[in-house]
Amino acid sequence: MSEPFEALSVETLAARLGATKALTSRIGENASGWKVREVGDGNLNLVFIVEGDKGAAVVKQALPYVRLVGESWPLPLKRSFFEYHALTRQQARAPGSVPEIYHFDESQALIIMEYLSPPHVILRKALIEGRQLPNIATDIGLFMARTLFRGSDLSMPTRERKADLALFADNVELCDITENLVFSDPYFDAKMNRHTSPQLDALVAELRADRDLKVEAQRLKHLFTANAETLLHGDLHSGSIMVTEAETRMIDPEFAFYGPMAFDVGMLLANFWMAFFSQRGHEHDGDRATTRVYLIDVIVETWAVFRREFSHLWGTERTGILYQKSLFEDQGDTLGAEQALDQMLYSIWTDMLGFAGIEIHRRILGLAHNADFETIADQDLRATCEAKALKFGRQIVVNRRRIHSIEEVNALAVLIE
Ligand code: ADP
Numbered sequence: 001m002s003e004p005f006e007a008l009s010v011e012t013l014a015a016r017l018g019a020t021k022a023l024t025s026r027i028g029e030n031a032s033g034w035k036v037r038e039v040g041d042g043n044l045n046l047v048f049i050v051e052g053d054k055g056a057a058v059v060k061q062a063l064p065y066v067r068l069v070g071e072s073w074p075l076p077l078k079r080s081f082f083e084y085h086a087l088t089r090q091q092a093r094a095p096g097s098v099p100e101i102y103h104f105d106e107s108q109a110l111i112i113m114e115y116l117s118p119p120h121v122i123l124r125k126a127l128i129e130g131r132q133l134p135n136i137a138t139d140i141g142l143f144m145a146r147t148l149f150r151g152s153d154l155s156m157p158t159r160e161r162k163a164d165l166a167l168f169a170d171n172v173e174l175c176d177i178t179e180n181l182v183f184s185d186p187y188f189d190a191k192m193n194r195h196t197s198p199q200l201d202a203l204v205a206e207l208r209a210d211r212d213l214k215v216e217a218q219r220l221k222h223l224f225t226a227n228a229e230t231l232l233h234g235d236l237h238s239g240s241i242m243v244t245e246a247e248t249r250m251i252d253p254e255f256a257f258y259g260p261m262a263f264d265v266g267m268l269l270a271n272f273w274m275a276f277f278s279q280r281g282h283e284h285d286g287d288r289a290t291t292r293v294y295l296i297d298v299i300v301e302t303w304a305v306f307r308r309e310f311s312h313l314w315g316t317e318r319t320g321i322l323y324q325k326s327l328f329e330d331q332g333d334t335l336g337a338e339q340a341l342d343q344m345l346y347s348i349w350t351d352m353l354g355f356a357g358i359e360i361h362r363r364i365l366g367l368a369h370n371a372d373f374e375t376i377a378d379q380d381l382r383a384t385c386e387a388k389a390l391k392f393g394r395q396i397v398v399n400r401r402r403i404h405s406i407e408e409v410n411a412l413a414v415l416i417e
């Protein structure tokens, strides 16, 4: 029998979870001596760190509403179920790239997982401080290629993939957040929008009157809703990645569902471009010049690693129902397989640029803003950084089929910056 849902608190956590073997075996059985803290820098859920005499763990619990807003914005507990199932698939497809999962309790909507202890920090925070992490491009590029390839019809047995597609198709409410907040709200005067005003007012009006931009945004939205290509992370921004100098872990895949491969890649690179455009706002005496160069390099390298690993998996793990080897390699036609791969990478490329531009827009015009820009206290300075990012975003959405290399996009970013 499952207990009715009840939200945990710092005070009740030890009593509620003190007999949970998956937790006591890791952190120790003396629950009355546990130290419990709430992290609370996310928007949607409760996150606690629990320390016992043998170790520590993280307990993440969904609430029947959006934590940041309160009960006026209900959101199903089931997001925890999707997060748990996404984490197990990511762990299988890209081992070592997510926190280890110790326990899942569906009725309490809670996940107990590995505590990524300091010096782990949220990547966004590190980039705002101007830190240069040496491994992020490789680690994130590999994560994206492996999860996106291995969750698709290029690799999975079709029965298994269709069952998974059905499982995640129920993540309707979180998809709805993306569908509205990302693809539509930024382009009209939606209720929850905000932007740096009055500095950006004229540019915002221009973007909302931009027919080509709005048409492209809706094409991309259609791709997002209808192209159920692979299991996405769904919220792969720099606030969903924890890093040290040596390692990189992706967290928080509660938005997971089957969608276009390019979505995760575009959202991730957009967050690097926003980190780039925001550096001017955090600069003292030109001390961010090397950070800007670093971020450009990271963008080039992330895309290169993604392409390389995707191509590698194309050659070694193409065991699904698409582009079977019997049609190409087995007949000695390796060029045919390469031609198909090139076409697929080209469509991921053009769509990735579109999703990236939209992600930039929604972080400046919509509800959920980025600390990269938000922490720039001087409003004029912040608006200057945001305006450049908005213009860049518009260019890469509308011209995405006419841009042919990551170097070309970065040249545009540097020119605008
Ligand atoms: P939300 O879905 O509410 O955004 P997150 O999963 O992003 O929740 O977690 C919120 C915060 O909790 C993160 O920004 C991070 O600081 C912390 N956190 C989450 N998971 C872990 C973990 N496994 N180890 C350490 N800190 C974590």
Ligand code: MG
Pocket: 042, 043, 239, 240, 252
């Ligand atoms: Mg989060």
Ligand code: MG
Pocket: 041, 042, 043, 239
């Ligand atoms: Mg956030």
Ligand code: MG
Pocket: 042, 044, 235, 252, 254
């Ligand atoms: Mg989340």
